[in-house]
Amino acid sequence: MSEQMDLKVKLGLDVFKPVREPHIKIRPGMERDPRLRPALRLCPAGLYSENEKGEIALTIDGCLECGTCRLACGTEVLDWNYPEGGTGVQFRFG
Amino acid sequence: MEKFDVIIVGAGLAGLGAAYTLADHGLEVLVLERGDYPGAKNVTGGRLYVNPIRDFFPGLWEQAPLERFITHEVLTLMAKERSVTLDYSGNELREEPHQGYSVLRSKFDRWLAEQVENKGIMVLSKTRVDDVIKENGNVAGVLAGGDELRADVVIACDGVISLLSEKAGLRSPGSPHNFAVGVKEVISLESSVINDRFHLEGDEGAARLFVGEVTKGKFGGGFLYTNRESLSLGIVIGIGDAMDHTLPVEVPLLLELFKGRPELAPLIKGGSTVEYSAHVIPEGGFNALGNLCGNGILVAGDAAGLALNAGFTVRGMEYALASGYFAARAVLKAKEAGNFRAETLGVYKKFLEESFVLQDFRKFRESPAVVSNPRLFTHYPELTGNLMKDIYSIPAGPKDRLFSTLRKHITPGELWAILKDLRSFSKL
Numbered sequence: 001m002s003e004q005m006d007l008k009v010k011l012g013l014d015v016f017k018p019v020r021e022p023h024i025k026i027r028p029g030m031e032r033d034p035r036l037r038p039a040l041r042l043c044p045a046g047l048y049s050e051n052e053k054g055e056i057a058l059t060i061d062g063c064l065e066c067g068t069c070r071l072a073c074g075t076e077v078l079d080w081n082y083p084e085g086g087t088g089v090q091f092r093f094g
Numbered sequence: 095m096e097k098f099d100v101i102i103v104g105a106g107l108a109g110l111g112a113a114y115t116l117a118d119h120g121l122e123v124l125v126l127e128r129g130d131y132p133g134a135k136n137v138t139g140g141r142l143y144v145n146p147i148r149d150f151f152p153g154l155w156e157q158a159p160l161e162r163f164i165t166h167e168v169l170t171l172m173a174k175e176r177s178v179t180l181d182y183s184g185n186e187l188r189e190e191p192h193q194g195y196s197v198l199r200s201k202f203d204r205w206l207a208e209q210v211e212n213k214g215i216m217v218l219s220k221t222r223v224d225d226v227i228k229e230n231g232n233v234a235g236v237l238a239g240g241d242e243l244r245a246d247v248v249i250a251c252d253g254v255i256s257l258l259s260e261k262a263g264l265r266s267p268g269s270p271h272n273f274a275v276g277v278k279e280v281i282s283l284e285s286s287v288i289n290d291r292f293h294l295e296g297d298e299g300a301a302r303l304f305v306g307e308v309t310k311g312k313f314g315g316g317f318l319y320t321n322r323e324s325l326s327l328g329i330v331i332g333i334g335d336a337m338d339h340t341l342p343v344e345v346p347l348l349l350e351l352f353k354g355r356p357e358l359a360p361l362i363k364g365g366s367t368v369e370y371s372a373h374v375i376p377e378g379g380f381n382a383l384g385n386l387c388g389n390g391i392l393v394a395g396d397a398a399g400l401a402l403n404a405g406f407t408v409r410g411m412e413y414a415l416a417s418g419y420f421a422a423r424a425v426l427k428a429k430e431a432g433n434f435r436a437e438t439l440g441v442y443k444k445f446l447e448e449s450f451v452l453q454d455f456r457k458f459r460e461s462p463a464v465v466s467n468p469r470l471f472t473h474y475p476e477l478t479g480n481l482m483k484d485i486y487s488i489p490a491g492p493k494d495r496l497f498s499t500l501r502k503h504i505t506p507g508e509l510w511a512i513l514k515d516l517r518s519f520s521k522l
Binding site for chain 1: 128129130131133134135136137138198199200201203219220221222238239254255257267268269270273275277279280324331333336337340341343344345346347350353354367368369370371372373374
């Protein structure tokens with residue numbers, strides 16, 4: 001286990017039930033808002049990324065529903081909810 | 095439209111603790127859980143201390159699917175290139191009843207929910223609660239999946255990001271400085287290998303905390319708990335602190351760097367990661383507690399902010415179970431009085447004040463400030479490591495006496511700063 005494990009591989013170990021509609025969205029027009037920046041490093045699933053135009057995007061697949069982005073970025077820039085019942089990550093160990 | 099006596103939102107330890115306590119009282123109780131099954135959304139580090147809550151749930155502990163009883167409490171100060179470890183073990187930790195166990199929540203909560211169901215309480219999974227129903231300033235139920243579910247009382251046990259208590263107007267989203275994020279891997283390993291590597295016999299377990307380089311000097315630390323056939327290994331990092339002083343690397347990489355440390359790598363060697371999880375933890379202590387009750391609603395567990403970091407001990411689960419228990423007791427009182435307004439339900443707060451829960455929170459109200467002392471996360475691990483390095487080092491030439499070695503590292507200015515910090519640490 002000495003070499004680093006790829007995050008995608010790690011997330012692939014978890015059980016996810018498909019989410020019909022993204023439960024967390026960057027509010028329209030907020031993609032360049034600096035309040036989103038902390039999520040780039042803090043999201044445990046690495047779901048926030050930045051393109052060359054400085055816009056931040058969020059991919060919802062692999063969301064661990066921890067709530068870090070809601071606290072770090074705030075609800076003015078994120079439309080944040082839990083996924084519908086019976087969808088999203090389902091921990092088997094927890 | 096259905097009407098219940100009590101609706102509990104969230105089948106975690108607070109919710110299930112409340113449901114278990116409400117059983118056998120002839121009330122119609124409904125537990126709503128958004129996961130596929132109770133425990134599907136729940137994560138701990140983690141370890142549960144049973145002593146404070148043993149008597150609240152008599153008969154529960156003998157059969158509970160706990161992992162290992164903790165016999166080794168280990169603290170490691172981790173510097174960049176070295177570390178110093180303090181390993182405590184004592185006979186009292188091996189004697190029954192054991193004070194603390196490692197635990198895996200998906201397994202434990204699922205089992206606890208079954209005990210609750212066996213007592214005739216309905217636990218409805220795969221159901222997200224979307225809002226509270228408010229009438230004349232009272233919470234009168236919840237909206238879930240388009241259905242109106244009414245109740246005399248709602249107990250919000252929906253976890254650290256309690257959207258329900260926000261919707262009920264009992265709290266606001268909260269400051270990132272009052273929260274940390276924990277990321278964890280469960281690493282599968284044979285129990286005999288775990289026993290050998292951690293010097294354990296049978297079901298004995300080890301709890302290890304790591305402070306310092308783990309979080310690159312930010313508030314937080316690493317943890318490692320032995321389960322029966324796996325290790326729970328992870329890091330916790332203060333969200334506010336990581337925002338104020340930008341993290342040099344991403345959180346997922348931080349965990350990989352921790353796993354790659356020479357102190358850790360041999361412990362997990364040959365193990366295979368079977369799950370990766372993340373969860374936010376309340377860190378604000380007493381001063382960050384949310385409102386515990388309103389008209390027709392009580393808040394328990396992480397939803398109320400009931401987790402406490404006192405440095406050597408980091409606790410949350412027993413506060414969740416206890417607050418669920420007391421919320422249930424308060425509901426029974428209110429039912430007797432036939433009134434579910436805040437002034438009647440407020441007996442919940444009195445129960446918590448009289449118990450270890452709020453007594454601990456008051457007593458340790460300064461600990462969030464103390465444990466966020468930045469010197470803990472860089473300076474002390476480096477200082478202790480360098481001191482030990484010189485104590486153990488045999489140079490080619492003559493060796494310094496202990497006193498000169500100590501004086502070299504602990505200058506008068508340093509000594510003064512240590513004394514100052516010790517004064518603040520004594521508040522832990």
